[in-house]
Amino acid sequence: MPSDxxxxxxxxxxxxxxxxxxxxxxxxxxxxxxxxxxxxxWAMNASHSAPEPVPAHRVVNRIGMLSGKAHFPDPDEMQRRLEAEGVVVENDRVVDFDLLCWNPMTELMLE
DNA sequence: AAGTTGACCCCGA
DNA sequence: TTCGGGGCCAACT
Structure with a gap:
C-alpha cells in the first residue's frame, strides 16, 4: 500500500x-x-504500481527536460505521448515550456 | 544499522 | 554564462 x-x-x-x-x-x-x-x-518511480494510470510523461524538470524518460518501460513513448497531445519536444526538451507549464497553485486556485 | 543514491532545485563563484 | 556544492528525505544496498 503506497503512502499518502x-x-x-x-x-x-x-x-x-x-x-x-x-x-x-x-x-x-x-x-x-x-x-x-x-x-x-520517487513517487513517479512508484507510479508503475499505481492503481490507476499516471500520465508521468507530463511531468518534467524545471527547464522542461524529459529527465525521466529513461525510466519508462519504453523511453520513446514519453516523447511520443507528449507530441500526440500537441506538445513539441526537441532534443529531449519541451519547446515553449514556459507557456505550457501548468502551475497547480495558479490553475487550481482559479477554480 | 549506516552509508549511498536519486525521474530535483537553489545559490554562490 | 556555466560549474560545483549543499540541501532535501525516502528507498536501496
Whole structure:
C-alpha cells in the first residue's frame, strides 16, 4: 500500500490537462514540501504500481527536460505521448515550456 | 544499522 | 554564462 504522499502526487498529476506539462518542483511546492522535489521523482518511480494510470510523461524538470524518460518501460513513448497531445519536444526538451507549464497553485486556485 | 543514491532545485563563484 | 556544492528525505544496498 503506497503512502499518502504518493497518491497525492498521482492525483495531482492526473489533473494535468492534455497538452500541458508541469515540473517536479511545482508539484512538491503544491504539496507543501518545496524542497522535496526528489520525492516527487520517487513517487513517479512508484507510479508503475499505481492503481490507476499516471500520465508521468507530463511531468518534467524545471527547464522542461524529459529527465525521466529513461525510466519508462519504453523511453520513446514519453516523447511520443507528449507530441500526440500537441506538445513539441526537441532534443529531449519541451519547446515553449514556459507557456505550457501548468502551475497547480495558479490553475487550481482559479477554480 | 549506516552509508549511498536519486525521474530535483537553489545559490554562490 | 556555466560549474560545483549543499540541501532535501525516502528507498536501496
Amino acid at each position: 504522499f504518493y497518491t497525492d502526487v498521482w492525483d495531482l498529476v492526473r489533473l494535468i490537462p492534455e497538452g500541458r506539462v508541469t515540473s517536479y518542483g511545482a508539484i512538491a511546492k503544491y504539496l507543501g514540501s518545496a524542497r522535496s522535489s526528489r520525492m516527487v521523482g
